[in-house]
Amino acid sequence: MKYVNKNFFVEDIKASYLAEKFGTPLYCYSLNKLTNNIRNLKNNFKKIDPIICFSVKSNPNTNLLREINKQGLGADVVSIGELMKALKAGIKPKNIVFSGVGKTKVEIEYAIKKKILLINAESKNEILQIEKIARKYKTKVNVGIRLNPNTDAKTLSQISTGKKENKFGVSDKEFLTLVRYVKKSKNLNLKCLSVHIGSQILDSKPYEKMLKILDKIIKKTKFNFEYIDLGGGMGISYNNDKKTLNLDKYSNSIKKFLKKNKSKIILEPGRSIIGNTGILISKVIYNKEGHKKNFIILDAAMNDLMRPALYNAKHQIKPAIKNNSYTNKVYEFVGPICESTDKFGSYKKFQKLKENDLIIICDVGAYGVSLSSNYNLRPKPAEILIKKSKASVISKRQKLIEII
Ligand SMILES: *Cc1c(COP(=O)(O)O)cnc(C)c1O
Numbered sequence: 424m425k426y427v428n429k430n431f432f433v434e435d436i437k438a439s440y441l442a443e444k445f446g447t448p449l450y451c452y453s454l455n456k457l458t459n460n461i462r463n464l465k466n467n468f469k470k471i472d473p474i475i476c477f478s479v480k481s482n483p484n485t486n487l488l489r490e491i492n493k494q495g496l497g498a499d500v501v502s503i504g505e506l507m508k509a510l511k512a513g514i515k516p517k518n519i520v521f522s523g524v525g526k527t528k529v530e531i532e533y534a535i536k537k538k539i540l541l542i543n544a545e546s547k548n549e550i551l552q553i554e555k556i557a558r559k560y561k562t563k564v565n566v567g568i569r570l571n572p573n574t575d576a577k578t579l580s581q582i583s584t585g586k587k588e589n590k591f592g593v594s595d596k597e598f599l600t601l602v603r604y605v606k607k608s609k610n611l612n613l614k615c616l617s618v619h620i621g622s623q624i625l626d627s628k629p630y631e632k633m634l635k636i637l638d639k640i641i642k643k644t645k646f647n648f649e650y651i652d653l654g655g656g657m658g659i660s661y662n663n664d665k666k667t668l669n670l671d672k673y674s675n676s677i678k679k680f681l682k683k684n685k686s687k688i689i690l691e692p693g694r695s696i697i698g699n700t701g702i703l704i705s706k707v708i709y710n711k712e713g714h715k716k717n718f719i720i721l722d723a724a725m726n727d728l729m730r731p732a733l734y735n736a737k738h739q740i741k742p743a744i745k746n747n748s749y750t751n752k753v754y755e756f757v758g759p760i761c762e763s764t765d766k767f768g769s770y771k772k773f774q775k776l777k778e779n780d781l782i783i784i785c786d787v788g789a790y791g792v793s794l795s796s797n798y799n800l801r802p803k804p805a806e807i808l809i810k811k812s813k814a815s816v817i818s819k820r821q822k823l824i825e826i827i
Contacts, residue, residue, distance in 0.1 A: 424453060424702065424785075429745040431783055434809045438704055438743040441807065441814055442781050447706040448723035450792055450806040451814070454490060456700040461494045464692060467670035471677045473688040474540075476520050478655050479505040481693025481789040482701075486808060486817035488512030491696070497540070499655070499691035503530040510537065520652060520689060522569065522617070524549075524590055531556050535564055541689075543567040543617040543652060545592055550601055550611070557610035566605060567615025567652055570598045572636040576621030576629045576656065581734045585620025585633065592618065595640050602644045615689070616641065619654025622694060627672040634680045641684055651686040653677070657695035661737055661786050668695070694789040701788030703728055703804075704743065707780045708759065716753035716769065719776055724758025725765040726801050728787055729794040732764040740767060742774050743781035750775050756782070760799050792818070797826050 424433050431438040434453050441451055464475065476497040479488065483505060488498070489512045497518025498509035509519055519539040524546065526534075531553055534542055544550045544566055557564040571592030574585045584591045593601060598616075605613040620633055630653075637651065658668045677688060705723035730736035740756055749772055756767040767784060776782070795803050802821035807814050 424456070426745065431741060431743050433702065435812050436809055436814055438702070438783055439781055442704045442706065442743065444814070445805055445807055445816065446820060447704055447781070448721075448727050448804040449704045450701055450787065450804055450818075451704060452487065452697075452701045452788060452806070452808045452817075454700075454808055454810040457487070457490060457697065458494065460696050460700065461491070461496065464670065464695065465495075468674050468677075468690065471674055471681060471688050473677075473690045474518070474650075476518065476689060476691050477696055478691050478693030479509055480793055482697045482791070482793055483508050484792065484806060484817055485512050487697065488514065496696075499693075503527075503533050506530075506534060506537070506539070516540070520567070520617075520691070522619070522691070526552075528552065528556065532560075535560060535562065541565050541567045541615050541617075541650065541652070543569050543615065544601075545569045547593070547597065547601060547604075550605060554608055554610050563610055563612050565612045565614045567617040567650065568593065568598060568601050568605065568613075569617045569619070570595065570637070570640065572618055572620065572633050574620050574629055574633045574636060576624050577626055578621045578623045578656075578658070579734050579736070582622040583620070584622075585618065585629075595636075598640060599643060602646060606646065613646070614648065615650035615652050616648045617652035617654065617689075619691065620656060622656045623658040624656045625658040625666055625668050627669050627676065630673050631676045634676055638680060638683060648684075648686050650689050651684065652689035652691065655691040655693050655695070657692050659695055659698045659786065662739060696789075698789035699786045701786070701791060703784040703787045703791065705782055705784060707776050707778055707782065709778060710776055713755075716755050717750070719754050719756045719782075721756060721758055721767070721782065723767075723784065723804070724760040724799070724801065725762060726760060726796045726798040727758075727804050728767070728784060728791055729796070730787075730790055731767050732762065733794065737768055738787060739785040740770065740773075741783045741785065742776070743783055746774050748775045749773070760801075797821075800826060802826060
């Protein structure tokens with residue numbers, strides 16, 4: 424994705440052409456970029472040879488899941504819907520792990536019937552529920568136990584999951600109790616220790632700390648876990664500073680960890696695989712002059728891209744066609760929704776924009792469409808994929824009639 428002369432291109436197709444052909448707001452993904460990300464991740468972690476399970480909640484588009492499956496990745500799911508979607512996309516049950524704090528009876532039964540690789544349980548009562556269902560079906564179910572390592576991921580508080588005040592996983596004390604319990608169970612097969620300390624982690628130190636904690640607790644269990652599931656959370660760059668998590672460093676610490684612990688590593692990346700593969704193309708409806716700034720009112724809103732409103736996340740905004748005429752007004756990019764949090768950021772120096780001009784909101788491949796809604800009764804945007812110089816619709820624009 425880059426400018427050629429004045430035009431923003433996705434692979435070899437102009438963003439402005441895509442907007443004209445498919446309408447706006449429009450989610451657009453690059454398969455080349457997705458393939459590169461997967462290759463990059465695999466290369467960086469080659470020395471630990473992990474099972475990589477894509478986190479479906481970051482982007483559950485069936486076509487994208489098919490491509491991800493083709494490139495040898497499994498899936499990490501957090502609901503029966505995601506599990507069904509992963510299976511529909513052709514991902515084999517033996518490459519699927521199921522996480523989440525509130526799996527219902529129906530979800531657990533489905534996962535057991537489908538014989539997925541692992542159910543990662545997050546509480547004592549969930550373990551008891553899985554055991555009860557396994558007994559009913561006279562089977563032995565592979566489970567992991569999610570530890571809450573009480574590690575600060577040093578990311579946004581809203582996407583931090585590994586501290587003791589978070590609802591995820593169990594404390595070290597509870598973990599040891601549950602290990603003892605599951606080891607003795609006739610219907611549970613203890614296979615895995617899992618963790619996931621948060622998302623958009625840019626510093627490898629929290630991971631290093633987490634590995635040290637795992638090391639200690641594994642020693643205490645005196646148990647050889649077949650799998651250690653380290654979760655996802657690897658951060659990407661959302662701005663110009665190009666700072667991303669140093670994957671090589673992280674991978675080296677895991678390698679060190681494996682010298683003492685002979686287990687197969689599972690990784691559950693979402694954002695680091697899909698985040699920078701997608702853009703959101705939007706059209707300016709109005710340029711509204713305000714007191715000290717101009718509001719650029721877009722046809723995309725918080726229902727299409729929730730991250731700024733939900734986490735105060737920043738996504739870069741760029742013009743689809745450069746015109747080299749800068750304003751001296753501050754531009755605040757907002758959507759049409761009746762909420763003051765429906766905004767995408769302010770820019771001091773942006774090119775002059777008028778009605779019908781197109782802009783690009785960058786790096787929306789992860790937690791973009793998956794967090795979208797019909798709020799204000801707005802139909803969901805279309806999604807397209809650029810593959811071998813061709814753009815095709817991978818999710819149709821929702822029709823008004825479907826939601827009225
Ligand atoms: C959300 C989530 C992930 C993926 O996180 P990313 O930051 O997108 O890599 C992985 N594992 C679990 C259990 C999750 O909840």
